[in-house]
Amino acid sequence: MFASSVMAPISKLQARLLLAGMLFWSATLWAQTSDEAIALLEEMAQAVHQLSYVGTFVYQQGDQLQTMRIIRSVSDAGEVERLVAISGQTREVIRASDRVTCILPEDSSIVVEQASTPRPFTAIPIERLDFLGKHYQIQLADSDRIAGMMARQVNILPRDGYRYGQRLWLDEHSKLPLRSEVFDEQGEIVEKLFFTSLEIRDSIPEEMLLPSSVGDHDQLLELERQLPPRRGISGGAPAAWQSDDLPTGFRQKVQRRHFLPNKFYQVEHHVYSDGLASVSVFVEQLDEGDLPLTGPSRIGGVNVYGHLHNGHLITVLGEVPEITVRQIARSMTPVSSP
Amino acid sequence: MGQTPGVQEMTTTTDKDEWLSALADDELQGRSLQQGVDRLLNDPGLRQRWADYHTMREGMHGQVSLTLGDQLQQRLAATLADEPAILAPRRAPRGLMRHAAGVALAASVTGVAILGIQQMNHSDSATMPAQPASMASTQQAAPESVAQASSRPSAQPVSGPPRSDQLAPYLVNHNEYSSSTNMHGMLPYVRIVGHGSNQ
Numbered sequence: 001m002f003a004s005s006v007m008a009p010i011s012k013l014q015a016r017l018l019l020a021g022m023l024f025w026s027a028t029l030w031a032q033t034s035d036e037a038i039a040l041l042e043e044m045a046q047a048v049h050q051l052s053y054v055g056t057f058v059y060q061q062g063d064q065l066q067t068m069r070i071i072r073s074v075s076d077a078g079e080v081e082r083l084v085a086i087s088g089q090t091r092e093v094i095r096a097s098d099r100v101t102c103i104l105p106e107d108s109s110i111v112v113e114q115a116s117t118p119r120p121f122t123a124i125p126i127e128r129l130d131f132l133g134k135h136y137q138i139q140l141a142d143s144d145r146i147a148g149m150m151a152r153q154v155n156i157l158p159r160d161g162y163r164y165g166q167r168l169w170l171d172e173h174s175k176l177p178l179r180s181e182v183f184d185e186q187g188e189i190v191e192k193l194f195f196t197s198l199e200i201r202d203s204i205p206e207e208m209l210l211p212s213s214v215g216d217h218d219q220l221l222e223l224e225r226q227l228p229p230r231r232g233i234s235g236g237a238p239a240a241w242q243s244d245d246l247p248t249g250f251r252q253k254v255q256r257r258h259f260l261p262n263k264f265y266q267v268e269h270h271v272y273s274d275g276l277a278s279v280s281v282f283v284e285q286l287d288e289g290d291l292p293l294t295g296p297s298r299i300g301g302v303n304v305y306g307h308l309h310n311g312h313l314i315t316v317l318g319e320v321p322e323i324t325v326r327q328i329a330r331s332m333t334p335v336s337s338p
Numbered sequence: 339m340g341q342t343p344g345v346q347e348m349t350t351t352t353d354k355d356e357w358l359s360a361l362a363d364d365e366l367q368g369r370s371l372q373q374g375v376d377r378l379l380n381d382p383g384l385r386q387r388w389a390d391y392h393t394m395r396e397g398m399h400g401q402v403s404l405t406l407g408d409q410l411q412q413r414l415a416a417t418l419a420d421e422p423a424i425l426a427p428r429r430a431p432r433g434l435m436r437h438a439a440g441v442a443l444a445a446s447v448t449g450v451a452i453l454g455i456q457q458m459n460h461s462d463s464a465t466m467p468a469q470p471a472s473m474a475s476t477q478q479a480a481p482e483s484v485a486q487a488s489s490r491p492s493a494q495p496v497s498g499p500p501r502s503d504q505l506a507p508y509l510v511n512h513n514e515y516s517s518s519t520n521m522h523g524m525l526p527y528v529r530i531v532g533h534g535s536n537q
Contacts, residue, residue, distance in 0.1 A: 048523035
């Protein structure tokens with residue numbers, strides 16, 4: 001008798017109610033999962049700024065594989081981060097509260113870039129992560145073990161072709177990202193990063209944060225003194241350029257003028273973001289002898305597009321597909337005089 | 339490459355060391371590379387050997403004391419004594435030569451960052467030549483600080499391989515204002531540190 005009652009045909013009304021109930025249940029479940037995933041991302045954004053740690057990780061871009069070490073210190077003196085390549089040639093970046101120093105000895109080069117004030121060391125505000133939902137599906141997936149630690153997977157799936165997707169594996173305890181993959185619209189992995197070891201520490205010895213690849217630190221300081229004076233953000237100056245065709249979801253977050261290292265004139269810098277991906281636009285007047293880089297280029301998950309417009313070079317770059325940087329580059333026009 | 343065992347063929351410690359060395363020296367490509375990365379992700383023992391391998395490399399470069407605790411240094415010392423094959427990875431001489439060259443070059447630092455890039459084509463330079471004739475009006479519209487830069491005509495775009503020092507300053511400034519940096523901390527800088535380090 002029980003079997004026959006189960007097998008009895010249901011009416012159309014019952015079927016519709018059942019379907020509606022299932023849809024409501026699945027939508028509710030998705031919303032809950034997404035909220036939990038966003039909360040995890042917020043915790044990750046806080047963790048990467050609040051913890052001191054030493055980690056070794058592997059970075060893969062295409063057929064290139066590099067092993068790097070990251071050392072991060074948070075103390076009363078402030079935050080200092082150091083990223084060092086430990087495979088291949090010695091290269092490193094040191095990021096302190098007032099400057100970013102890149103030491104790339106293969107070509108006898110150093111970049112010292114004075115940081116903006118205040119430094120963007122703070123985590124993403126909650127409302128910005130909520131904004132992500134308009135342009136990405138953010139979902140939780142299964143846990144996995146990375147570098148000996150249990151990690152929770154978060155999938156960030158773009159809703160259109162103007163942005164990349166990401167898969168993140170966050171340490172269930174510290175919420176630090178232990179593994180990440182960036183993938184394009186076809187699902188092809190653009191770049192991959194995973195920790196092979198990660199140690200959270202109470203404090204980091206100062207010597208671990210000093211550059212190792214330049215033997216003579218005095219020379220590094222001397223180079224900094226030789227740099228042209230930095231004027232930083234020129235407050236209040238109106239933008240001379242604007243985009244008239246931004247891809248959906250991108251909004252201007254920053255507009256400033258500043259010097260680039262070893263350039264003695266200012267560039268106009270705009271930053272557009274959809275809450276997750278950011279795109280920078282640099283507009284500079286070309287000088288005689290300049291060899292502008294035009295057309296598309298790529299550095300790992302960052303696409304670059306150079307475009308000439310009335311004697312100005314427009315360089316657009318960001319963690320987005322080429323179509324996005326190309327569209328923004330070609331959309332930049334001078335602001336009309338009133 | 340022909341002498342490097344496949345990921346599925348690794349049976350002995352020597353095979354593993356040989357394979358790890360090839361992976362670390364960026365000698366694997368395509369499917370072999372992907373298999374290697376997957377294996378590294380999923381095999382804690384291999385990850386430990388990978389970490390030890392690079393720590394020993396750092397030791398060769400005189401950096402070991404900066405990053406290791408005493409316990410790990412003791413373990414590595416024992417490993418070094420037991421496994422000379424790891425102590426002398428196949429590509430170590432090249433790495434040491436690279437390091438020596440890097441230090442020598444750093445001693446004559448004069449410029450800004452050099453960054454290798456993948457220039458895909460120059461379609462834009464073909465379709466959008468410089469337009470000196472229209473510069474005057476643009477200069478008036480440009481902000482004063484930019485207009486002071488030059489009153490000379492613009493250059494012609496690059497038609498050959500790009501100079502590799504052009505993108506690093508842009509990327510550093512981008513990172514400093516990117517929401518990705520806010521979210522991931524310093525990890526976006528891997529593109530600067532990683533790119534070109536194997537070239």
